[in-house]
Amino acid sequence: MSAVDRDAVTDTVIETRGLTKRFRGGQLAVDSLDLGVPAGSVFGFLGPNGSGKTTTIRMLMGLIAPTSGTATLLGHPVPRAARSVLPQVGALIEGPALYGFLSGRDNLIRYDSADPAADPHTRRARVAAALDRVGLTAAGGKKAKAYSLGMKQRLGLASALLQPRRLLVLDEPTNGLDPQGMREIRSLVRELAADGTTVFLSSHLLDEIEQVCTHAAVMARGRLVVQGPVAELAAGARGRLVVTTPDPARAARVLKEHGVTDLAVAQERVTGELPPGEIEPADLNAALVRADVRVRSFGVERASLEDAFVALTGEGFDVTG
Structure with missing residues (x-):
């Protein structure tokens, strides 16, 4: 089997083993990261400010060298094989770099002209298709x-879509977009994944990750906290108890006596x-009924990815990094 054939059947498009980055002065930005991104997934990369997400992405793209450990993209080691593998990878990292004096179309033409593998005969058609997408x-x-x-973000994403890509790496792809634009980008990410492109994206918007991603990893203080399918990560967090009753004060008192914490009362709704x-x-x-609390509804809300994130890191969900 040829190298190309082996790459075609690999089931992990990003893999790191013990990946570590220590900057001058001793700052440990990424600590022994073991990450696996399945082929065909939409993989969300989450973590609070300073957790090591951007440093990890820069190592994966060959922009900085790791202190120790290994990383592979599409089965090839980086940064050693970056020149051969990166043409198969589209990337939008830390915002697009644009020539302000050129039109959006001419920016894409210039990007495409810098790609030695790009066919100049189909350039304008591909630029037009990327703008439309x-x-x-x-x-x-x-x-x-x-x-x-938001338009600059879109143009940067278009530059990553000029050629068919097996892997797309996006850093905060909906930054600056209005709600409609965010929905459009989420839809585009789903379309790309359906076409066979693996999408690896970092975001501080947990709702975005939960809506569009199939898998996710959570970083904190340079270390990987957890990774896996999004549904399983959310299922690992306990949901909140929700009781609807015309006797909210009495219900809250009974629930507190039985160990329920973080109680909140809003009109006839008690949660904890x-x-x-x-x-x-x-x-x-049963304890509520014995205390003569009139229960209209009782249940446990499904835990969200936000609940799992807070439980795992102790951080609030509105994080950047």
Whole structure:
């Protein structure tokens, strides 16, 4: 089997083993990272400020060398084989670098001209297709310096889509976009994944990750906390107890007596964190009934990825990095 054939059947498009980056002065930015990104996945990379996400991405793209450990993209070691593997990878990292005096279309033409593998005979058609895919056809003739932040993000994404890519690496791809633009980019990411492109994206928007990603990894203080399918990560966090009752004060008192914490009362709705241990939600419901609390509804809300993130890192969800 040829090297190309082996790459075609690999089931992991990004893999790191003990990947470590220590900067001058001793700052440990990434500490022994073991990461695996399945082929065909939309993989979310999460972590609070300073957690090592951007440093990891820069090592994966061959922009900086690791202190120790290994990383492979599409089965090839980086940074050693970066020149041969990166033409198969589209990337938008730390915002697009644009020539403000050129139009959006001419920026893409210049990007494409710098690619030795790009066919000049199909260049304009591919540029037009990339502009259309990110919704910038009407603004293609406008100078990039007049673009809004969201339009610049779109143009940067278009530059990553000029050629078919097996892997797309996106750093905060919806930064600066309005809600409609965010929905469009999420839809585009899903389309790319459906076409067979693996998408690796970092984001501080947990709702975005939960909506579009199939897998995710959580970083904290330079170390990998957890990785896996998004549904499993969310399932690992306990959901909140929700009780609807015309007797909210009495319900809150009973639940507190039975170990429920972080209680919140809003009109006839009482919520709280289930206590650890053997107590079952059904037992709590029975305790409410015995205390003459009129229960209109009782249940446990499904935990969100935000719940899992906070439980794993102790950090708030609105994080950047």
